[in-house]
Amino acid sequence: MNVSFGPRSSTGIPYEFPLRDATRLFLRLEVLDGELKHARSYRGRERYRVAAHAVLSALDLVFREDLRAHLLQQIYYLQRNYEILRAREDIRQDGLKAILTELEEFREQLTRLKASEVRTLRFDPLISALRQRDSVTDAAMAVDLPMYQWWLHAGEERCRDDIKRWTETFQPLMDANRRFLALLRQRGEYRDCSASQGKFTASITLGHELWMVRVALPADVPCFPQVSGASDSSKIHVRFFKTPTGKEGSEPYLADFPFMLAVC
Numbered sequence: 001m002n003v004s005f006g007p008r009s010s011t012g013i014p015y016e017f018p019l020r021d022a023t024r025l026f027l028r029l030e031v032l033d034g035e036l037k038h039a040r041s042y043r044g045r046e047r048y049r050v051a052a053h054a055v056l057s058a059l060d061l062v063f064r065e066d067l068r069a070h071l072l073q074q075i076y077y078l079q080r081n082y083e084i085l086r087a088r089e090d091i092r093q094d095g096l097k098a099i100l101t102e103l104e105e106f107r108e109q110l111t112r113l114k115a116s117e118v119r120t121l122r123f124d125p126l127i128s129a130l131r132q133r134d135s136v137t138d139a140a141m142a143v144d145l146p147m148y149q150w151w152l153h154a155g156e157e158r159c160r161d162d163i164k165r166w167t168e169t170f171q172p173l174m175d176a177n178r179r180f181l182a183l184l185r186q187r188g189e190y191r192d193c194s195a196s197q198g199k200f201t202a203s204i205t206l207g208h209e210l211w212m213v214r215v216a217l218p219a220d221v222p223c224f225p226q227v228s229g230a231s232d233s234s235k236i237h238v239r240f241f242k243t244p245t246g247k248e249g250s251e252p253y254l255a256d257f258p259f260m261l262a263v264c
Contacts, residue, residue, distance in 0.1 A: 012260070017213045017227040022070040025061060026177050027212075032058040033174045036167060045152045048159040052148075055166045056130055059121060062170045068110055071176055075107050077209075078183055099183070106176035113172050121166060126151055184211055188264035198223070198240040198253040204263055213238075216260040223253035236263060 018024040032054050039051035061067055082100055085091045121127055129147050151159065167174075193200055204210065213236055215225045222243050229236040238261065241250040 012216045012218045015215045015217070015225055017215070017225075019210050019212055019229060022074070023211045025064070025067055025070065026181055029058065029061050029067070029174065029177050030181055032061070033178060036174075048152060048163065051163050052126075052130065052151075055163065056127070058167075058170065058174075059127070059131075062173060063119065063122075068113060068173060071173065071180060072107060072110050074180055075103055075110070075176060078180065079103050079107070102179060103183075106172070106179060109172035110176055113170070121169060124166070126162070127166065184264050185214070185262075188212075188214060188262035190214070190216060190260040190262045192258060193261045194256065194258050195238070195240055196256055198255060200238040200259075200261070202236045202238075202261060202263070204234055204236060210263060212264050214262040214264065216262075218258070221257050221259075223255075224250075225259075236261075 016027060018027060035054040036051055036058070039047050039054060042050060079100060082096060082103070085096055086093070122131070126147055129145060151162070193202070210229075213227045213229065215227065215238060217223070217225065223240040224243060226239050226241065227236060228239075240253040240255075242253045244250050
């Protein structure tokens with residue numbers, strides 16, 4: 001079955017499967033970015049506890065030397081692809097120009113982002129203390145990390161200022177990553193598909209590199225997908241498994257049902 005893909009929204013439960021290690025890094029960074037934003041909806045100390053741990057997890061990625069290089073490379077790749085569209089009369093040139101301008105701004109910000117500036121966060125007293133612990137629980141605060149306990153009670157202004165100071169160093173990376181993933185998802189249109197005995201295979205005829213597969217399932221279907229394939233593969237295989245109950249492991253879900261698939 002040959003399927004063409006391009007943007008369309010989906011309904012149901014969405015699943016995303018990275019086909020590249022870089023895609024996995026970008027998706028993890030996006031989750032942490034969302035946790036930082038979600039922390040703003042909390043009140044009091046819980047807000048800053050969630051934000052502090054999201055910062056710590058984000059730093060584990062941000063400190064990786066290859067992350068910024070991967071993102072710069074892919075933004076440049078998108079720029080080249082969008083530049084090609086300038087010659088097409090069926091493309092809205094004002095929208096295309098806005099995207100290219102935004103991509104160039106992100107590329108310049110990432111180029112100016114110095115790894116040495118990000119690495120200085122390692123020496124922040126509180127960040128350093130937290131990073132020395134594999135995990136921090138409420139029970140361990142007063143005994144093992146009194147500095148952290150003090151910080152959570154230091155007042156809203158102090159906590160807010162510290163989190164802002166920690167995050168603004170790598171915020172350009174977060175912003176560029178968010179926009180890159182948004183543009184990447186726009187390249188993959190959801191198509192109506194049908195699983196046969198819990199399996200589905202799609203032959204891919206895209207003219208660009210593959211980064212991830214997206215599957216959307218109706219919420220009332222008692223299964224979840226697993227995808228196999230590679231960025232240079234011409235076929236994508238999807239298998240569905242029963243949602244586990246109790247201590248039982250997952251088994252193949254041998255049924256016919258509709259779902260939606262997109263390849264980006």
